[in-house]
Amino acid sequence: MPVITFEGKRYECAPEETILEGLERQGVLLPSSCRAGSCQTCMMRAVSGEPTPESQQGIKDTLRVQGYFLACMCKPREDMEISLAATSEKRKAEVIEKRWMNEQVIRLRLKSEGFDYIPGQFINLVRAEDGLTRSYSLASVHEDGFLELHVKKVPDGRMSTWLCDVVEEGDELEFFGPAGDCFYVPGEPKRNLILAGTGTGLAPLYGIIRHALSLGHDGRIFLFHGSLATEGLYMVDELRALAKQHDNVQYIPCVLHGEPPAGGKHGAIDDLVVQTAREYMNGARAYLCGDPPLVEAMRKKCFLAGISTRDIYADAFTFVPQAEG
Template identity: 30%
Template structure:
């Protein structure tokens, strides 16, 4: 049986064991969220030996060269020494700049990093509150904001959201890995219709992308659609409507689940050059995507970032 070692601890595990499970079941607390290789919360560094990796494409060549792996995607097949991600040692320090409620269930968290962070609208970042980690999409825009902004869905209890509720201005927090998701704005889209379709806090990264498109003076029509579980949860309705009032090419639509079937049925493409960006829970993103494909949108003109539930 392979031996697994972390610091001074060492124990035997069955060959083929999932690395994340082997660590957590033996008292080495490695955070995780999606268990699909997307969130990067379970990043660990292999110091000696290598596991079998089912998602070698999930990390950069430099990261893999340094031994970093996503524990949820690895199986222990030989003796392995692992260094787990230490937010105090490996993370970037930041301070809470603001924490406030945008609705009954959406908490806005603004952080000021100790050193400037280079990122683009649509990317996401692993946040550490103590030993609790969770990946969140950035809602801020680096060219305009001096802080990092995140929109946290707090409808359901969760370790990170519960910790975030207690944060105060000036509290310290650590930043993990910055990750480029599927969502971004491309200046080559400047004259094309741009549809931004979000469910829940999937609006966060699309809000940043919208601001980037406007900063780049996007000339095509921009259609923003937000699906919320009730009318009170359209948490960015006022800023979106204010932006639309000043831009003739920007329209905003606010949907609820009761309105969803009829609203989807009436979707029509005004141009096959439309570029669509989708973000939110899997069911909502799937519903958006299916309707767009039926309406004739080419598959290579749809980008989606799915917020996977904790597995």
């Protein structure tokens, strides 16, 4: 069995066990969130020994060559010495505004000096008392002067319930990051953009669209926001106003049940995206965020409608099912 050395102590990893599982089994709490290789919360660095290729998928090349890997994806094949990633250095932020956007979603605005990110990336919030860590996408742009997060209150959700019900304006939060590659890529201002998200999947899209517009993007931009019912939508007025200010922007709220708001559509968002924007999709770039199965469904449909895989950027809000969590 491979032996993992971490902070001077040695831990055995059982066959088929990831480093994250192996260390947790032996009482070591590492930062982690999605446990599926998406959120990169559990990024670590191999000081010696080779991380497996699977554990380095999706990591920037510059980090990969330095031995960074994801502990949740690494079933070690040999002894390794590992350390926490420098990228998980914690920062502090003050909650300067907390506001309910609808019955389930809050907007948190945070002040954190000198933090650099690209709108649409995500940060990992840490609850200081127990180290609980979860990812939240950045809806802000630099000009805002604060970081903006949209958090959906998940029933029995440990972090989201704490953020929604306990955290108050003036409190200090810890976070690390940024991470993720779901952001606007400058340089092709005429390209069409398809932005589609469900629930708080709107957060990164709100950052991305404003970033693109601030850089003069003048290709068509479709912003689809999906919810089960109209009450689950939020920022409808702000997004309508944004579309009104920019001829190239179309905002389409989509609801599965009941009447959509004016200008919106009724149906499944993955179908509506293709039905509405098909003629603009060939060669377009797509940004898909939110509920994992819907992100996957939209990814397939966008691909079939002519968007190349490398032009599809997706942030599935993966979560740990209860049985494992």
